Amino acid sequence: MEVEAGGAVDRARAGDSDAFRLLVEQHSRSIFRLAFRMTGNEQDAEDVVQETFLRAYKQLDRYEARSSFSTWLFRIASNYSLDLIRMRKRHEDKRERGSDEERDILQSIPMDTPGPDRIVYGAQVRDRVNAALNELSPQERTAFVLRHFEGQSIEEIGAALGTGSNATKHSIFRAVQKLRKNLEPVVGQAR
Amino acid sequence: MKHISEEQFVLLYYGESTEAAAIDRHLAECETCRSEFRTLQLVLNTVDSAPVPERGAEYGNVVWKRIEKRLGARKRSNFRHWWIWAPAMAALLVAVFLAGRLTTKPAAPEMAKNKQIRERILLVAVGDHLERSQMVLAELSNAPDHQGKLDITDERAMASELLDDNRLYRQTARSTGDAAVANVLDDLERVLLEIAHSPTEVSSGQLDDLRQQIEERGLLFKVRVLGSKVREQEVAPATQKDKKL
Numbered sequence: 001m002e003v004e005a006g007g008a009v010d011r012a013r014a015g016d017s018d019a020f021r022l023l024v025e026q027h028s029r030s031i032f033r034l035a036f037r038m039t040g041n042e043q044d045a046e047d048v049v050q051e052t053f054l055r056a057y058k059q060l061d062r063y064e065a066r067s068s069f070s071t072w073l074f075r076i077a078s079n080y081s082l083d084l085i086r087m088r089k090r091h092e093d094k095r096e097r098g099s100d101e102e103r104d105i106l107q108s109i110p111m112d113t114p115g116p117d118r119i120v121y122g123a124q125v126r127d128r129v130n131a132a133l134n135e136l137s138p139q140e141r142t143a144f145v146l147r148h149f150e151g152q153s154i155e156e157i158g159a160a161l162g163t164g165s166n167a168t169k170h171s172i173f174r175a176v177q178k179l180r181k182n183l184e185p186v187v188g189q190a191r
Numbered sequence: 192m193k194h195i196s197e198e199q200f201v202l203l204y205y206g207e208s209t210e211a212a213a214i215d216r217h218l219a220e221c222e223t224c225r226s227e228f229r230t231l232q233l234v235l236n237t238v239d240s241a242p243v244p245e246r247g248a249e250y251g252n253v254v255w256k257r258i259e260k261r262l263g264a265r266k267r268s269n270f271r272h273w274w275i276w277a278p279a280m281a282a283l284l285v286a287v288f289l290a291g292r293l294t295t296k297p298a299a300p301e302m303a304k305n306k307q308i309r310e311r312i313l314l315v316a317v318g319d320h321l322e323r324s325q326m327v328l329a330e331l332s333n334a335p336d337h338q339g340k341l342d343i344t345d346e347r348a349m350a351s352e353l354l355d356d357n358r359l360y361r362q363t364a365r366s367t368g369d370a371a372v373a374n375v376l377d378d379l380e381r382v383l384l385e386i387a388h389s390p391t392e393v394s395s396g397q398l399d400d401l402r403q404q405i406e407e408r409g410l411l412f413k414v415r416v417l418g419s420k421v422r423e424q425e426v427a428p429a430t431q432k433d434k435k436l
Contacts (some may be wrong), residue, residue: 025251087330129241187233
């Protein structure tokens with residue numbers, strides 16, 4: 001697939017819009033999944049997808065085949081998502097100070113359903129997972145999503161976000177710590 | 192070996208541990224750590240249950256239709272990484288323009304060519320600049336009503352960054368005779384300055400003042416309209432490039 005994409009990139013660079021269309025068709029769904037996991041919001045994810053391809057198109061000359069085209073697109077998408085959620089977070093009435101409130105929201109999601117299977121796979125657990133992910137800072141969420149869902153190495157994430165390996169590692173540690181704190185009660189019931 | 196830390200478990204879970212063999216040996220002997228690691232695995236596996244809305248096979252085509260018109264014709268740049276140089280080039284253009292006024296006038300065809308190049312570079316740089324400015328303005332305008340203080344550290348930092356560029360583009364637009372662009376940038380600069388000089392945390396009254404400034408000037412609307420016009424001009428065929436915004 002990457003070989004095909006490589007050819008399409010060269011053609012798109014030369015001004016072939018059908019080639020760029022091929023790239024959009026090939027990568028839209030994976031960019032949407034990444035963007036949704038980062039932003040937690042369908043509309044924001046749609047914005048990220050469009051903006052990613054618009055930016056990629058403008059910056060095609062900047063793409064170097066050292067990394068795969070999808071990695072390059074993911075880098076654009078994750079940086080744009082990070083900017084977006086940073087801005088959003090600022091206006092969610094100060095997460096840090098509101099953490100008690102958020103904890104209340106987490107607590108308010110019921111956990112007492114009958115069987116372990118239903119708990120683990122049920123909608124309530126998914127709600128709790130979403131709420132727990134929303135409690136991560138933008139940096140933590142981005143680093144965690146790229147590591148956990150996209151399988152990128154800590155080094156790759158550090159390079160993509162321009163934060164370096166150490167800071168990325170600590171963002172992931174903090175993310176896991178928070179997720180664990182919020183999800184352990186659910187997991188505890190499921191065991 | 193002492194008990195395994197959470198950080199070591201995280202790296203092990205993601206296959207990035209440099210001491211995997213030693214940890215495995217320890218896990219074989221230590222029930223406490225085995226239990227800890229099992230819990231971590233369960234938590235992280237549970238995260239996978241977070242739902243992602245499905246997008247069908249046609250989604251790529253839908254995205255293409257949404258963005259197609261905004262792409263326009265692609266023209267390869269002679270410069271690699273030219274956008275890095277855009278602000279510097281805008282500055283250079285200001286300098287060249289000013290220098291030009293003090294020296295001899297170039298011949299008419301050359302002047303026209305230079306003017307085209309100036310406008311083209313300015314358009315690309317201004318397009319990016321307006322996009323970022325719009326983001327700051329929209330965030331402040333759409334901030335929810337709140338009690339107490341609102342943290343605007345990010346908007347403030349971005350406004351400071353944008354200010355220098357804004358001055359350059361405003362001066363360049365003025366010098367190239369783009370009065371409409373220069374006027375919007377002038378308004379934008381005043382508001383960016385206000386945001387950049389605001390405290391990192393603003394009261395609802397201070398936020399209202401900022402919003403009022405944005406609204407009074409119709410700034411968000413103007414920046415949006417100008418931004419789209421600039422993008423249109425960026426991709427417009429050569430015959431239309433001389434058209435003023």
